[in-house]
Amino acid sequence: MTVDYRDPTHIMLTDSPIDQSKVSEANKTLAKWLRQKMYGVDVRESLAMLAEQTSADVYDDRQTVQNYKNHANNEEQALHNLANKLSQEFENVLNAKSDYVKMFPEDTVTA
Template sequence: MTANYRDPTHITGESWIFEDKVSEVHKILAKWIREKMYAQDVREALALLVEQTSSDLYDDKQIALSLEKLAQELQIKWDRDTQKIIDEWKNTIGGVTVDSELINARIDLHGIVYKTLKERLDDMQSKIENLVAEAATESVFTIKHNQNELVPIRVVTGINGLGVSPLGKEPTGLGGSEIMEIPSKPVYLSRNELSVLVPLKYKMKDPIVTRTASNEYLLVEGSRTLIITIGDENKANVETTI
């Protein structure tokens, strides 16, 4: 098709270009091309337009390259995180973990149900770390005494040995291992009767009880022993009963 370079009509009508999308630099160059009197100024404006367009294209290319690099990095991170989730899921399936196991893990030995497994673990850790008398919840021994006061108690435990010692002295005895004082708490039923509480792991169902001193008792069940000291040795006498 032959081009017609002899169109005498002028360009008229509204511009389809959105002015708010044209940069100020391009507006100035367009104004120079339209309004400059001398040809050399029009040519210079056209040359500047070409150079400015090239500069804009370069900036756009750099932005595009940066976005492409970012997209690649995000894709790598996405793939890595997705694979991690897949691996964890496979490990869960491989371990045959079921919903019932997770539910049961939130229930402690006393039947207390925690809202989350973390809540139960935090509570357990707190008891272990603090090692306070509040951890003593199980009654192993109830005694009537004649000291007529809210007497203090002390409980020492050991394995395969008596480990008997008077109140206030380090545990000693006939061999044994793991001899140590454990958290204990008295429940005063009256001024002359109390129940001894110890942590669950030291609970005894039907121990053999031996009185080893006026205010001291040895409880034996299997290989485990408990030495319980009640109040003041000087105040206790033979009338104290189990």
């Protein structure tokens, strides 16, 4: 397989589309090692660590999402329980009024 390298220009740090404020210190260290380590074994180890760090970041993100989902489900259940309770209380008020009307029909105002 032949490779056709056509861009002779160097990548400048100022050309980076990456927002460095969002890059973890661990990833910054690994990137520094990839750029500066002299021996191939160290570069390969840096790449392996970068893969592991990326996996750990993805795992943490998934845990965060799951925690938010659980919280949302709990809130939804609490809201559902509150709606049921209010509905039951409203039903009790209506039943009490109906019972009152049956017991004291002369107090009932008709339109």
